[in-house]
Amino acid sequence: MKFEPTPLKDAWVISLNRLGDDRGYFARAFCRKEFEDHGIDPTIAQCNTSFNKDAGTMRGMHYQVDPAAESKMVRCVRGALYDVIIDMRPKSPTYLKHFGIELTAENQQMLYVPGNFAHGFLTMEPDTQAFYMVGEFYTPTCERGLRHDDPAFGIEWPAPIEVISDKDKNWPLLDGGAK
Known part of the structure; x- marks a missing residue:
């Protein structure tokens, strides 16, 4: 695997190192040792999948706080999605900064x-499916969320948002003000 740092502290884009022949290719998609070598806790508590039938489907912005903060390794296994993360760690040098990347079934990159x-x-295409490994169990009392359109972050989504849950569109703004 190839690990490329993002502009956000401790976040990585991970690419497969494909070994190919006339049958296709083989690639390692997870290795505890390689994760540890990059300072990543390799704990996997859950594996989740998300199928989205329509392009323009928004999921997020979700996170869990301590003591159940979730790390994730996200990969698009069908279709294409634009994935965004925001550093919510107050003591981090990249606090409140965001990073976005297109993950596709074709590029097979992971975040x-x-x-x-x-x-x-x-989602950028219909019938898009994400698969992600999560480092902590889902804990509803630790769940938090942010608005995808919060001006505090200025995220520029590459396409219109057509489908979003009531929960996701009603997260409070970071500063508590009304939109």
Whole structure:
């Protein structure tokens, strides 16, 4: 695997190192040792999948706080999505900064999301499916969320948002003000 740091502290884009022949290719998609070598806690508590039938479907921005902060490794296994993370760690040098990347079934890149980072994505194609490994169990009392359109972050989504849950569109703004 190839680990490329993002502009956000402790977040990584991970690419497969494909070994190919006339049958296709083989690639390692997870290795505890390689994760540890990059300072990443390799704990996997859950594996989740998200199928989205329509392009323009927004999921997020979700995170969990301590003591159940979730790290995630996100990969698009069908279609394409634009994935965004926000550093919500007050003591981090990249606090409240965001990073976005297109993950597709074709590019097979993965995004490592540290704990205490908000995470969300917008589907760019119909029938898009994400698969992610999560480092902590879902804990409703620790769940938090942010608005995808909060001006405090200035996220520029690459396409219109057509489908979003009531929960996701009604998260409070960071400063508590009304939109």
